[in-house]
Amino acid sequence: MPDLRELPRSLAPLDDESLPGYLLRLSSRLHVPVADAAVRTGLVDRTGATSTVFLPIRLVHRIDDDALDKFARTTRLTAVEAGSLLASPLGDRYGPLNGDLMSRGNPVSLVRNNRWFFGRWTRYCPHCLAGDGSVIQQQLGGPWKRHWRLPTVFACLRHRTLLHNTCPQCGKAALTDATNFLPRAAAEPMHPTLCRAPTGNRYGLTPHSPSCKADLTTAACREIDADTLSTVLALQTRLLDLHNPDGPTAISSVGWQQTVAQYFLDLRAVTWLILLSWPETQRYAPTAALAEAVARTAENARIAAQGQRDRPGKRHPSVAYTDPPIDPLSAAAVFGIAEQLLATDYNATFAIFNPLISQARRTEPTMTHLQKPHHASPPLRLTLNHHRHDLWKKGRARLLRKHPELTPMPPSRPVTTSAGR
Ligand SMILES: [Zn+2]
Ligand SMILES: [Zn+2]
Structure with a gap:
C-alpha cells in the first residue's frame, strides 16, 4: 500500500453517522469515486490486474487497529471519532452484534450469515437525510445513520415518521449491494442523498449500469392512521x-x-x-x-x-x-x-x-x-x-x-x- 497522506479536505462525522455514509460524503467532497476515497483513507487496497476495489461489509462493523489508525490519520479524525462510525459498539446492547453471545469473540463468524445486521436492506428517514440546515449538511446532506442498520430501528422519533426502505422512484433498496457495503463504488461521485441502485432488471446489470439517482429526500411520508x-x-x-x-x-x-x-x-x-x-x-x-x-x-x-x-x-x-x-x-x-x-x-x-x-x-x-x-x-x-x-x-x-x-x-x-x- 502506498504511503497515505492526509486528505486535502476532510469532514467531521455527523451524529450517529455510519462508515458508508461518511465515505459517501467524503467522496462527494473530494469529487472522487467512493472506491478512491476508501483506498486513500487506507480502508482497502486495489487488487488484481484490474485494480478492482472490494468494500467488504465486515468493515462497517469493525476495522483492525492498524487500518483504523490510517483512516483516522488521513481523515484527520480522532481515534474516538473514527471508531464511532463503526457498528461494533452497538453490540454491547444489540445481541445479534454481541461477540460474547454470538461468536465467543470471533469477529469473522459474527459477520458470516448474520442476517440480523448484515442483511440486504436500506432504511432511511428522508428528513434526516435532507440535513439540519447547517452549511455542511446543505452541501452534502445529513447522516446515513448507523442505527438504521438495526432491524429494531424502524421509525424516526425526531421527525415522527416511519423509516423508508425503498427508493421513491425505482422501488429498490437505495444503498444495497450483493458484495460491497456500498453499490457503484467505482462510479463517478454522486451526492450522498441520491439512490445508488442500478437501473434495469437484475439480468441486464453490469458494473457500469447507470444508477437511479433519484433524490431520496423527496420520498413522501407513508400514510398510516x-x-x-x-x-x-x-x-x-x-x-x-x-x-x-x-x-x-x-x-x-x-x-x-x-x-x-x-x-x-x-x-x-x-x-x-x-x-x-x-x-x-x-x-x-x-x-x-x-x-x-x-x-x-x-x-x-x-x-x-x-x-x-x-x-x-x-x-x-x-x-x-x-x-x-x-x-x-x-x-x-x-x-x-x-x-x-x-x-x-x-x-x-x-x-x-x-x-x-x-x-x-x-x-x-x-x-x-x-x-x-x-x-x-x-x-x-x-x-x-x-x-x-x-x-x-x-x-x-x-x-x-x-x-x-x-x-x-x-x-x-x-x-x-x-x-x-
Ligand atoms: Zn428523521
Ligand atoms: Zn432509485
Missing part, C-alpha cells in the same frame, strides 16, 4: 432506550432478568415464533394496520419457505422465517407483539407460549433454530423446547439451581430507569 403511528413511535422510544448506552442495564424476558443484549436475541427468537404461528398472536396487535402488516410478512415467509422446499438440492425452508422483517411497518408490528410476549410473568409463560409452539411446529417441522444455545436465553429456550407442563416445571427448577444468577422477576419494562438521552 394516527393510532398506529403513536403505537409505533412509543415502541420505537422503548427500543431506542434499550439501544442507548446510557439506557437500562437489564430487563425482564419471560419473567427472568436478562442483559439488554440477551433480550434482543430473545426478541429475535420470538419474532420467528410469531411468524411461524401466525395468526395465533393476532390479538396482541393493537391496530388493524399492524395486524395486516404481520399477516403480510408471515404470508411472504410462507411463500419463500415453499419456494425453498420446491427447489432442487439443499433446502432451507426455515430461513424464510428467520430473516428480520425488512418493511419498517412490519418490523414495528412484529416487534410490538414480541415485546408483549417477552413481558409475560414467568408463571404464565408455559400457558401462553405452548399453543404458539405447537402451531409453529405444524407450520415448519424442520424448525430447529429455536433450540440452539445462542438463539435464546436459557429460560426462553426451556419454554420453547418443552411441550409438557410437568417437564417444563421440572426444567424450571433445574434452571434455578444451575443459574442462580438468573433472577425470576415480575413482568416489567426496564429494570433500571434510563439516565436520559
